[in-house]
Amino acid sequence: MTEDAFVVPIESSHVLQFARALGYEDEHRQTPPPTFLVAADTFDPHFDRRPRTDRAWFGEGDGREQKGASGFHARTAFVFHRSIEVGEQLSAVPRIGDVINKAGRRGGSLTFTDRVTDFVDAAGEVVATVTWTNVSTSVEVTG
Amino acid sequence: MIDAATVAVGDCYEMLVAEGLTRTQIVMYAGASGDFHPFHHDETHAREHGFPSIFAHGMLTMGLAGRLLSDLVGDASISAYAAEMRRQVWPGDSLTASAVVTGVHSTEDGTKVELKLETSDQDGEVVLTGTASATI
Numbered sequence: 001m002t003e004d005a006f007v008v009p010i011e012s013s014h015v016l017q018f019a020r021a022l023g024y025e026d027e028h029r030q031t032p033p034p035t036f037l038v039a040a041d042t043f044d045p046h047f048d049r050r051p052r053t054d055r056a057w058f059g060e061g062d063g064r065e066q067k068g069a070s071g072f073h074a075r076t077a078f079v080f081h082r083s084i085e086v087g088e089q090l091s092a093v094p095r096i097g098d099v100i101n102k103a104g105r106r107g108g109s110l111t112f113t114d115r116v117t118d119f120v121d122a123a124g125e126v127v128a129t130v131t132w133t134n135v136s137t138s139v140e141v142t143g
Numbered sequence: 144m145i146d147a148a149t150v151a152v153g154d155c156y157e158m159l160v161a162e163g164l165t166r167t168q169i170v171m172y173a174g175a176s177g178d179f180h181p182f183h184h185d186e187t188h189a190r191e192h193g194f195p196s197i198f199a200h201g202m203l204t205m206g207l208a209g210r211l212l213s214d215l216v217g218d219a220s221i222s223a224y225a226a227e228m229r230r231q232v233w234p235g236d237s238l239t240a241s242a243v244v245t246g247v248h249s250t251e252d253g254t255k256v257e258l259k260l261e262t263s264d265q266d267g268e269v270v271l272t273g274t275a276s277a278t279i
């Protein structure tokens with residue numbers, strides 16, 4: 001399955017904010033920190049973990065969302081075919097990768113879903129691939 | 144920084160990457176990453192779902208652990224970095240990232256170094272495990 005591709009500018013102030021949030025002390029960098037490409041979600045028009053004007057947000061005691069089936073983030077993998085440079089513009093091309101079902105230790109079932117995003121440069125070369133593995137459960141996850 | 148001339152399998156490195164993690168840093172990460180899931184800043188929402196408080200994004204933990212990687216090999220040298228989130232990280236936690244060299248290979252482009260990674264909290268509980276490789 002292929003989702004919509006979207007443009008990701010590797011912009012210096014965004015990289016600076018990201019690096020500061022992680023406690024990096026060197027503020028002028030040509031290459032972003034290794035996990036920076038997750039911040040590409042900022043540019044994904046379908047990203048569901050930010051408020052949008054076209055739908056209600058959840059939280060602050062409204063009692064909505066995540067009643068019943070639930071899930072959590074289990075793993076992320078970055079592969080760099082070359083280093084990413086501040087100032088370049090990449091295209092993110094997301095797709096659904098492997099989907100694996102397993103029995104849960106506390107009952108119910110677990111579904112591991114890989115969301116794979118290739119980052120393509122202006123020359124059409126894949127420069128990095130990010131795989132985000134989410135686990136959905138048939139019972140709600142709580143503390 | 145790892146020295147390509149002397150690196151050997153079994154070499155160990157360690158870095159304190161968070162000392163008393165603050166809610167403010169978690170919010171900084173939400174803004175910078177674009178991930179505004181309420182579990183990471185909305186205490187009311189987190190408690191409503193059975194958590195004692197908000198907690199850090201798994202990717203904040205992975206990003207913090209990545210600082211050790213940046214320090215050891217330099218960002219431009221990293222060819223792979225993967226991690227699994229083992230436990231939640233809470234405000235006030237202190238995290239220590241560690242890396243062990245598991246492989247050293249000579250290649251046309253330089254010395255390829257493979258690392259096994261682990262990050263633990265102040266109680267010694269492992270919060271993240273992973274692997275990385277870099278050519279230095």
